[in-house]
Amino acid sequence: MESLGDLFSALVDIFTSESTYINTALFAGLLAFAATGEWVAERAGTINISLEGMLLFGAFASAVAYDLSGNFVVGLMGGAIGGMMIAWVQAQMSHNLSANQFVVGLTLNILIFGLTGFLMREMDPVTELAPRWEIPLLSDIPLIGQALFGQRWPFYLLFILIPLSWYLVFRTRWGLDLRASGENPQSADVSGIDVNKVRRQTIYYAGFTSGLGGAFLIFAQVGVFEDSIVGGRGFIAIAAVIFGGWTLKGTIAGCVLFAGALSFKLSVQGLGYELNSELLQALPFLVTIGAVAIFAHRVRPPAALAQPFVRGLK
Amino acid sequence: MTDTAAPEPDAESAPHLAKGARAGEWVLFYSVSIVGAVALSLVLVELTGGESWPVISALLDGSVRSPGRWGETLGASAPLLLVALGTVISGRAGLINIGQEGQVLIGAAFATYFGFQFGGAASVNLFVILLFGAIGGALWAGIAALLRYWRGVPEVLTTLLLVFLAGQAVSYGLSREALLLAPSGSRGNRNLVSEQLAEGNRLPRLEVFGNELPTMVFVSVLLALLVAFALAWTVWGFRIRTLGQNPNAARRAGVSGARYGGTALLIGGGFAGLAGAAMFAGGGFAFGNYQLVPGFSANIGWTGLLVALVAQERALLAIPVAFIFASLRTSSSFVGSTGVEGRVTDIMEGLLTLALLIPPAVIFIRGRRRARAASTART
Numbered sequence: 104m105e106s107l108g109d110l111f112s113a114l115v116d117i118f119t120s121e122s123t124y125i126n127t128a129l130f131a132g133l134l135a136f137a138a139t140g141e142w143v144a145e146r147a148g149t150i151n152i153s154l155e156g157m158l159l160f161g162a163f164a165s166a167v168a169y170d171l172s173g174n175f176v177v178g179l180m181g182g183a184i185g186g187m188m189i190a191w192v193q194a195q196m197s198h199n200l201s202a203n204q205f206v207v208g209l210t211l212n213i214l215i216f217g218l219t220g221f222l223m224r225e226m227d228p229v230t231e232l233a234p235r236w237e238i239p240l241l242s243d244i245p246l247i248g249q250a251l252f253g254q255r256w257p258f259y260l261l262f263i264l265i266p267l268s269w270y271l272v273f274r275t276r277w278g279l280d281l282r283a284s285g286e287n288p289q290s291a292d293v294s295g296i297d298v299n300k301v302r303r304q305t306i307y308y309a310g311f312t313s314g315l316g317g318a319f320l321i322f323a324q325v326g327v328f329e330d331s332i333v334g335g336r337g338f339i340a341i342a343a344v345i346f347g348g349w350t351l352k353g354t355i356a357g358c359v360l361f362a363g364a365l366s367f368k369l370s371v372q373g374l375g376y377e378l379n380s381e382l383l384q385a386l387p388f389l390v391t392i393g394a395v396a397i398f399a400h401r402v403r404p405p406a407a408l409a410q411p412f413v414r415g416l417k
Numbered sequence: 418m419t420d421t422a423a424p425e426p427d428a429e430s431a432p433h434l435a436k437g438a439r440a441g442e443w444v445l446f447y448s449v450s451i452v453g454a455v456a457l458s459l460v461l462v463e464l465t466g467g468e469s470w471p472v473i474s475a476l477l478d479g480s481v482r483s484p485g486r487w488g489e490t491l492g493a494s495a496p497l498l499l500v501a502l503g504t505v506i507s508g509r510a511g512l513i514n515i516g517q518e519g520q521v522l523i524g525a526a527f528a529t530y531f532g533f534q535f536g537g538a539a540s541v542n543l544f545v546i547l548l549f550g551a552i553g554g555a556l557w558a559g560i561a562a563l564l565r566y567w568r569g570v571p572e573v574l575t576t577l578l579l580v581f582l583a584g585q586a587v588s589y590g591l592s593r594e595a596l597l598l599a600p601s602g603s604r605g606n607r608n609l610v611s612e613q614l615a616e617g618n619r620l621p622r623l624e625v626f627g628n629e630l631p632t633m634v635f636v637s638v639l640l641a642l643l644v645a646f647a648l649a650w651t652v653w654g655f656r657i658r659t660l661g662q663n664p665n666a667a668r669r670a671g672v673s674g675a676r677y678g679g680t681a682l683l684i685g686g687g688f689a690g691l692a693g694a695a696m697f698a699g700g701g702f703a704f705g706n707y708q709l710v711p712g713f714s715a716n717i718g719w720t721g722l723l724v725a726l727v728a729q730e731r732a733l734l735a736i737p738v739a740f741i742f743a744s745l746r747t748s749s750s751f752v753g754s755t756g757v758e759g760r761v762t763d764i765m766e767g768l769l770t771l772a773l774l775i776p777p778a779v780i781f782i783r784g785r786r787r788a789r790a791a792s793t794a795r796t
Contacts (some may be wrong), residue, residue, distance in 0.1 A: 200778035214767025
C-alpha cells in the first residue's frame with residue numbers, strides 16, 4: 104500500500120474479481136444457516152449464545168455421520184440432529200428449568216469445544232466436499248452467477264430454508280404464537296399459549312438450522328473437521344440478527360455484510376496485496392461492532408427479548 | 418385466610434420442619450449433580466478406552482497431593498477469583514459481561530506496557546503494573562458500557578466481540594517494538610514476546626511447607642471480603658443490587674442505570690484487568706513466565722466467569738469454587754500423562770458447571786410449587 108492510488112486500484116481489483124463474491128457467498132451461507140434459526144428464536148424472546156456450540160457440534164456430528172455412512176444426505180441429517188441435541192440441552196435448562204439462558208449458552212460453548220476436541224482425537228472422522236452443482240443459465244451471470252448458483256449443493260438448502268422460516272413465522276399459527284411469546288408473554292400465556300414450550304421449540308429450530316450450518320461448513324466449505332472450524336462465527340450470526348433489526352431481510356443483509364468483511368481479508372491476500380494482518384483478522388468484528396453501534400437503537404427488539412417467562416411473576 | 422377457627426396442629430412447627438428438609442434437599446441435589454457430572458466424564462473416558470481410577474488419582478495428584486501442587490493450584494485460583502469478583506459486581510447490577518477473557522488480556526498488555534515505560538523502584542513499579550492492569554481492563558469494558566448506555570447495544574454482544582478484538586490488538590502490540598515487543602537482543606529470533614519483568618519487580622512469593630504461594634492469593638481473598646461487604650452493607654451496593662433486581666424500581670428510586678450500571682461494568686473489567694496484571698507480575702511459569710506472550714490470558718477469563726456463575730454471584734462462595742476450577746486446571750497435565758487426552762478436564766469443567774446450574778433452578782421451581790400449594794390450601 105504505497106499510495107491512495109494503489110489502494111483504489113486494489114479495491115477495484117477486489118470488487119471485480121469473481122472469487123470475492125464466491126467467498127462472500129460461502130461465508131454468508133454459513134452465517135445465514137445459523138442466523139435464520141436464531142432469528143426465529145429471538146422473535147420468540149430468547150437469545151442463544153450456544154449458537155456457536157450448535158454449529159460446532161453440528162459440524163462434528165455431520166462429519167461422523169458421513170464417515171459412518173459415506174452419504175452426504177445422512178451427513179446433513181447427522182448435523183441437524185447434532186445441532187438439535189445441543190439445542191435440547193439449552194432449551195431444557197433455560198426454558199424449562201429457568202436457568203439463565205446466557206449462562207447456559209456460554210457453558211455449553213465451552214463444553215462443546217472441549218468435547219469435540221476430545222472426541223476428534225479419538226474418532227478422527229474422514230470427510231470430503233460435496234459435488235458442485237452448476238445451475239444452468241443462472242450460473243453464467245457475470246460476477247455473482249458462480250457465487251449464488253455455482254456452489255456445492257448443500258448451499259442451495261438456504262434457498263428453501265430462508266423462505267420456509269419466513270413462512271413459519273408470519274403465516275402459521277405457530278409463528279403467531281411465537282411472536283406473541285416474544286412480544287408479550289403474559290398475554291400469550293393468558294390466551295392459552297404455553298410460552299416456554301413455544302420458546303423451546305424455536306430453540307430446537309435454531310439448533311436444526313445451525314446443525315445444518317455446521318454440516319454446510321464441512322461439506323461445502325472446509326472439507327475436514329477441526330475444533331477451531333467455527334471460530335466465533337456463531338457470535339457473528341447473533342450480531343447479524345441484531346444488526347438486521349429482528350427482520351429476516353435485515354438479518355440476511357447482515358450476514359452478507361459481515362461475510363463481505365471476512366472475504367475481504369482473503370481477497371486482499373489472494374490478489375497479492377499486503378495489509379496489516381491483525382487489522383484484517385479484526386475487521387469482521389470491528390465491522391460488526393460498528394454496524395451494531397450505528398443501527399441498534401433505530402430498531403425495536405421483540406419486547407420480551409431475553410426475559411425469562413415464569414407464570415404469575417412479572 | 419378465613420379458616421382461623423380450626424388451625425392445623427403442625428402450623429407452628431411447619432416452617433422449622435421445612436427449613437431442615439430444605440437444607441437436606443439442597444445437599445442432596447448438589448451432591449447428585451456433582452457426582453453425576455464427574456461420573457458422566459468418567460463414562461466418556463471409559464468409552465474411549467481409558468481407565469477411570471488413574472484419572473481420578475491424577476486429578477488429586479495434580480491439584481493437591483503431589484509436592485508443591487496445592488501452592489500451584491492456589492496460585493491459579495487467585496486470578497480466577499479476581500475475575501469472578503468483577504463478574505459478581507457487574508452481574509449483581511443486572512449486566513451480563515461475558516468478555517472477561519479480553520479484559521484480562523488487555524489488562525496484562527497495559528500492565529506490561531506501562532510497567533516498562535515507567536520503570537522506577539521495585540515497589541512503585543509493581544504498583545504501576547497493577548494499577549494500569551486494572552485501568553486497561555476497565556477501559557476495555559468501558560467500550561461496552563459506552564455502547565450500552567449511549568447506543569443501546571446489548572452488552573452481552575459487545576463484551577463478547579471485544580474478546581476477539583483484544584486478541585488481535587495484543588498480537589499487533591507484540592509485533593511492534595514501540596509497543597510491547599522486546600528488543601531483538603533479549604528474545605529468540607522470531608519469538609513474539611515482551612521483555613521479562615526484572616526479578617526484583619515481581620510480586621513476592623511465600624514459601625509454605627514446600628509450596629510457593631504468590632502474594633496475590635491473599636490479596637484476592639481480601640478483595641473478596643471487601644466486595645462481599647460492599648455489596649451487602651453499603652448504600653452503593655444496595656443501589657447496585659436494586660438495579661439488578663428491578664431496573665424499573667431502581668429508576669423510580671433515583672438510581673441511574675447508566676451511572677451505576679456503567680460503574681459496575683467498569684469495575685468488573687477492572688478486576689479482570691487486575692487479574693491479567695497479577696498473572697504478568699506474579700503468575701510465574703504457569704502464566705508466561707513474567708513475559709507477555711500471545712494467548713497470555715489462557716482461558717482465565719472464561720473460567721473466572723464460570724466461577725462467578727457457579728457461585729451464584731456471591732463473592733464469598735466464589736473463593737472455594739475458584740479453588741475447585743483451579744484444581745481442574747492444574748491437574749490437566751497430570752491427567753494427560755495417564756494417556757487419556759488432557760482435555761477431558763475441560764469437559765469435566767463444562768459438565769460440572771452445567772450440573773451446578775440445575776439444583777438452584779430445581780429448588781426455585783419446587784419452592785414456587787410449594788408456595789402455590791400452600792396458598793391454595795389456605796383458601
